[in-house]
Amino acid sequence: MATSVQRASQQLTMADLKGKVDPDWCPGCGDFGVLAAVQKALVELRIPTYNVVTISGIGCSSNFPGYMNTYGMHTLHGRALAVATGLKLANHELTVLVTGGDGDGFGIGGNHFVHSMRRNVDLLYIVMDNQIYGLTTGQTSPTSRIGMKTKSMPFGNIEAPVNPISLALAAGATFVARGFSGEQKHLTELIKQGIEHPGFSFLDVFSPCVTYNHDNTYQWFRPRVKKLEDDSAHDPTNWMAAMEKSLLWGEEIPIGKFFERTDVSTLHGAEPVLNNGPLVHGDLKVPPEVARSFVEELM
Amino acid sequence: MKQTFAIGIGGAAGQGVATPGDIFAKIFSRRGLHLNAYNAYQSIIRGGHTLLTIRTGTEKVTNMGDRLDLLIPLNQDTMDRHLQLLTVGAACIYNADTIKPGPAADGVQLCPLPVSELADISRNKVAQNTLAMGAGLHMMGIGFQALEEVLREQFKKKGEAVVAENVGVARAGYDYAAAHFMAFPNPIPKTENRYAILSGNVAMAMGGAAAGVKFYCAYPMSPSTGVLHWMAAHARKAGIMVRQVEDEIGVINMTIGAAHAGVRAMCATSGGGFALMSEGLGMSAMIETPVVVINCQRAGPSTGVPTKTEQGDLWQMLGAAFGDYPRVIAAPLDIGDCFKLIPEIFNLADRFQCPGLVLCDLLLSEGRLSVHPKDLDFNQSIDRGELIMTNGNGNGASIAAARNGDYKRYKITDSGISPRAVPGVPGHIHTVATDEHMEDGVLISDEFTNPIKRRAMMEKRMRKVAGIEAAVPPPTLSGPRDADVTLIGWGSTKGVIEEACEILNEEGVSANQLQIRWLVPLHGEAILDILRDSRHTIIVENNYSGQFARYLRSETSFVPDGHIRKYDGEPFMPHHIVEAVKQQLAGQTKLSVPMHEIMV
Numbered sequence: 016m017a018t019s020v021q022r023a024s025q026q027l028t029m030a031d032l033k034g035k036v037d038p039d040w041c042p043g044c045g046d047f048g049v050l051a052a053v054q055k056a057l058v059e060l061r062i063p064t065y066n067v068v069t070i071s072g073i074g075c076s077s078n079f080p081g082y083m084n085t086y087g088m089h090t091l092h093g094r095a096l097a098v099a100t101g102l103k104l105a106n107h108e109l110t111v112l113v114t115g116g117d118g119d120g121f122g123i124g125g126n127h128f129v130h131s132m133r134r135n136v137d138l139l140y141i142v143m144d145n146q147i148y149g150l151t152t153g154q155t156s157p158t159s160r161i162g163m164k165t166k167s168m169p170f171g172n173i174e175a176p177v178n179p180i181s182l183a184l185a186a187g188a189t190f191v192a193r194g195f196s197g198e199q200k201h202l203t204e205l206i207k208q209g210i211e212h213p214g215f216s217f218l219d220v221f222s223p224c225v226t227y228n229h230d231n232t233y234q235w236f237r238p239r240v241k242k243l244e245d246d247s248a249h250d251p252t253n254w255m256a257a258m259e260k261s262l263l264w265g266e267e268i269p270i271g272k273f274f275e276r277t278d279v280s281t282l283h284g285a286e287p288v289l290n291n292g293p294l295v296h297g298d299l300k301v302p303p304e305v306a307r308s309f310v311e312e313l314m
Numbered sequence: 315m316k317q318t319f320a321i322g323i324g325g326a327a328g329q330g331v332a333t334p335g336d337i338f339a340k341i342f343s344r345r346g347l348h349l350n351a352y353n354a355y356q357s358i359i360r361g362g363h364t365l366l367t368i369r370t371g372t373e374k375v376t377n378m379g380d381r382l383d384l385l386i387p388l389n390q391d392t393m394d395r396h397l398q399l400l401t402v403g404a405a406c407i408y409n410a411d412t413i414k415p416g417p418a419a420d421g422v423q424l425c426p427l428p429v430s431e432l433a434d435i436s437r438n439k440v441a442q443n444t445l446a447m448g449a450g451l452h453m454m455g456i457g458f459q460a461l462e463e464v465l466r467e468q469f470k471k472k473g474e475a476v477v478a479e480n481v482g483v484a485r486a487g488y489d490y491a492a493a494h495f496m497a498f499p500n501p502i503p504k505t506e507n508r509y510a511i512l513s514g515n516v517a518m519a520m521g522g523a524a525a526g527v528k529f530y531c532a533y534p535m536s537p538s539t540g541v542l543h544w545m546a547a548h549a550r551k552a553g554i555m556v557r558q559v560e561d562e563i564g565v566i567n568m569t570i571g572a573a574h575a576g577v578r579a580m581c582a583t584s585g586g587g588f589a590l591m592s593e594g595l596g597m598s599a600m601i602e603t604p605v606v607v608i609n610c611q612r613a614g615p616s617t618g619v620p621t622k623t624e625q626g627d628l629w630q631m632l633g634a635a636f637g638d639y640p641r642v643i644a645a646p647l648d649i650g651d652c653f654k655l656i657p658e659i660f661n662l663a664d665r666f667q668c669p670g671l672v673l674c675d676l677l678l679s680e681g682r683l684s685v686h687p688k689d690l691d692f693n694q695s696i697d698r699g700e701l702i703m704t705n706g707n708g709n710g711a712s713i714a715a716a717r718n719g720d721y722k723r724y725k726i727t728d729s730g731i732s733p734r735a736v737p738g739v740p741g742h743i744h745t746v747a748t749d750e751h752m753e754d755g756v757l758i759s760d761e762f763t764n765p766i767k768r769r770a771m772m773e774k775r776m777r778k779v780a781g782i783e784a785a786v787p788p789p790t791l792s793g794p795r796d797a798d799v800t801l802i803g804w805g806s807t808k809g810v811i812e813e814a815c816e817i818l819n820e821e822g823v824s825a826n827q828l829q830i831r832w833l834v835p836l837h838g839e840a841i842l843d844i845l846r847d848s849r850h851t852i853i854v855e856n857n858y859s860g861q862f863a864r865y866l867r868s869e870t871s872f873v874p875d876g877h878i879r880k881y882d883g884e885p886f887m888p889h890h891i892v893e894a895v896k897q898q899l900a901g902q903t904k905l906s907v908p909m910h911e912i913m914v
């Protein structure tokens with residue numbers, strides 16, 4: 016995201032990014048790692064905290080904005096991207112981060128997810144994908160694997176999971192990446208790139224739920240994740256290749272930047288109404304001669 | 315009684331009913347006349363019956379009236395449905411080649427046009443419409459030039475040949491009428507006034523622009539789509555961001571997002587879309603980010619009757635979103651009021667940082683009315699309330715006053731209003747949450763729900779209700795205080811009830827009217843003060859169950875003497891109300907459901 020990322024005049028520290036309260040996530044929850052990586056990325060990018068808005072839906076992961084010292088909105092389950100789109104269009108000088116869970120983003124918010132990507136709204140969307148509904152105490156999510164036993168599917172899930180990376184590629188996201196909360200440096204790097212990317216940046220993060228998902232644990236992921244950045248043949252400008260890579264799952268699961276293109280206009284960049292700067296700074300009144308022409312049309 | 319003249323033009327959708335309608339509307343408005351136009355149509359693009367009624371006069375015309383003076387049926391179906399409704403003095407102009415008249419009442423003039431003799435119908439498919447316009451114009455006693463002028467404007471883009479052809483056909487109709495048909499006894503008058511003609515949807519969209527709306531988004535849904543169309547067409551000139559969104563859930567959430575960034579943001583929908591917005595309205599109230607949402611009612615439930623009017627969403631509005639929260643709900647009284655209400659409700663929403671809901675209906679949204687240009691004044695006063703922004707658009711405390719850390723977004727105050735800083739303002743960082751929160755925005759609901767804090771926040775928000783009540787005027791009674799009957803209505807029925815009262819007064823029944831514009835706050839005490847003195851009270855509303863009657867009773871315990879209701883999809887006509895009032899005063903019934911005689 017962010018075409019014109021503003022820089023803070025002074026060096027930021029991790030303490031500058033710390034919110035009013037400490038996270039109430041379970042000890043060991045993957046979301047801690049995502050929070051730390053986001054804070055680190057903002058420190059490294061030196062974006063003034065008052066110019067950042069962190070927007071989430073509802074879920075364990077969606078408690079995220081409260082743990083940040085940026086402007087924040089903890090909205091409704093599934094609606095963060097819609098709220099963020101409106102906010103970004105009203106003030107496109109803000110750096111917008113959207114955070115949430117797999118249920119929030121791919122389940123109840125699936126419609127907004129697809130449409131925000133095709134619109135190329137300029138923001139970074141981080142999904143803390145734990146393949147489970149955490150906050151509601153462990154039900155099947157749209158990314159739960161077939162066969163996984165949960166409270167809502169005690170005899171095992173019979174529905175195929177969604178593949179967020181392929182879906183994002185198909186929907187037209189202009190930056191598509193996957194991280195792992197157990198790979199801090201790599202994750203921080205992806206977040207920085209996502210913030211600086213002009214357009215919709217999608218970052219799916221394996222963020223294990225240590226309480227309710229006993230299938231997809233740190234131990235399960237660690238031997239499997241392979242960084243795309245270590246593969247010298249990987250070309251993130253090649254959409255077809257990215258699509259093929261997105262289908263890999265099993266003994267080897269790619270993480271890293273699958274795809275990026277910068278030749279597509281952002282939504283706010285394509286709208287001439289914003290040529291004179293953000294709407295929020297503009298004059299509220301319609302110029303008198305324009306108002307007069309609106310009435311004369313009707314006479 | 316008011317001197318008016320009404321034309322009905324009917325045909326199948328796609329037969330060009332709208333064009334003669336627009337042309338007559340233009341001619342009347344240029345003669346300085348008032349007018350009201352209502353199109354009864356079906357949810358189908360081609361085929362399906364439509365009847366456009368245009369009623370004009372020198373005084374304000376507030377509704378479609380009871381009588382057609384001139385009927386122009388463009389097909390047999392329209393002739394069959396409507397000829398029998400014409401009464402003495404009326405006329406019917408029709409294509410004698412294709413349409414056969416049925417039996418007509420005495421004193422109704424039948425005016426057959428030999429269309430194929432008068433025009434080359436192989437070249438001009440709408441020749442019958444143009445001929446009829448010319449003929450009608452002559453019978454109304456209007457000079458041909460008025461029509462020629464409008465036709466020239468209409469066809470200018472298509473070149474001189476097309477202009478000449480159409481003017482020629484119209485002229486042929488005009489001359490034929492001069493030779494063969496009897497003119498109406500009272501020629502259409504002329505005044506020096508000039509009016510704008512607009513629909514309620516256009517009025518609300520323009521009202522939004524005048525209120526300083528900078529963000530509008532929508533998902534198309536009849537009868538609200540006209541707001542989107544005006545906004546989209548005028549967005550660039552007015553500097554408004556207009557978006558079409560994936561669904562109404564997205565609409566309300568985007569609107570809230572934009573409002574949260576600090577702009578005035580608005581959206582409009584109909585009942586089905588409004589249902590999807592419900593959860594979002596609660597968010598607007600909980601995070602205290604003001605938005606204005608318009609619901610243009612159509613006949614429900616469910617998909618219902620998409621092209622027909624009703625006042626059936628009152629309880630949906632009242633019950634929208636769960637939990638208790640402050641909000642304002644208003645129903646515009648006429649199309650001019652559709653414009654005026656929007657800046658007013660934005661000022662309230664901004665001041666009290668809560669949702670402002672507008673309950674309109676198809677009758678106003680898609681009806682058209684003549685409005686004096688001074689009633690479309692864009693120079694509206696804008697009060698953004700205690701808003702803290704980086705530029706001068708807010709009137710909250712100066713940004714220098716706060717140091718990071720002290721600012722409390724939900725500061726507990728006597729008024730319940732807490733100064734609102736928008737993202738991007740240095741020194742005021744905070745997170746808003748739909749979970750219950752403390753003064754600084756931190757959640758109380760997840761870890762430890764402190765009942766004392768919850769109660770304090772609930773009371774803080776609800777204290778705004780007293781301020782809202784003080785800011786909104788109570789309704790007033792119009793007409794003689796000491797009348798035989800008091801008619802109570804809300805929103806769009808104002809004009810038709812007004813005319814029914816006039817007719818009743820002329821016929822010896824003195825009637826007055828209490829019309830409700832602000833539904834929340836209702837001002838129950840003031841209403842009771844008025845109704846306590848009334849001799850006979852009747853609530854008139856466009857729905858099945860008496861939604862307003864039930865609401866008024868729930869708020870005030872007031873029970874009226876009778877009800878007049880209509881839920882057939884069409885609006886009230888004055889005689890529906892007049893006849894029902896007489897029956898009720900004669901003790902024949904307490905509930906009247908007038909029959910809509912015109913089959914549209």
Ligand SMILES: Cc1ncc(C[n+]2csc(CCOP(=O)(O)OP(=O)(O)O)c2C)c(N)n1
Nearest residue numbers: 073074075076092116117118119148149150
């Ligand atoms: C409209 C609505 N439906 C249901 C809920 C209940 N709910 C809260 S969070 C959640 C699922 C959370 O799962 P996910 O988004 O994956 O987040 P996680 O807790 O796993 O981080 C649900 C169903 C809600 N808050 N709102």
Ligand code: SF4
Nearest residue numbers: 041044075149224225
């Ligand atoms: S339940 Fe799972 S997702 Fe939620 S905080 Fe605990 S570990 Fe994290």
Ligand SMILES: [Mg+2]
Nearest residue numbers: 116117145147
């Ligand atoms: Mg989850």
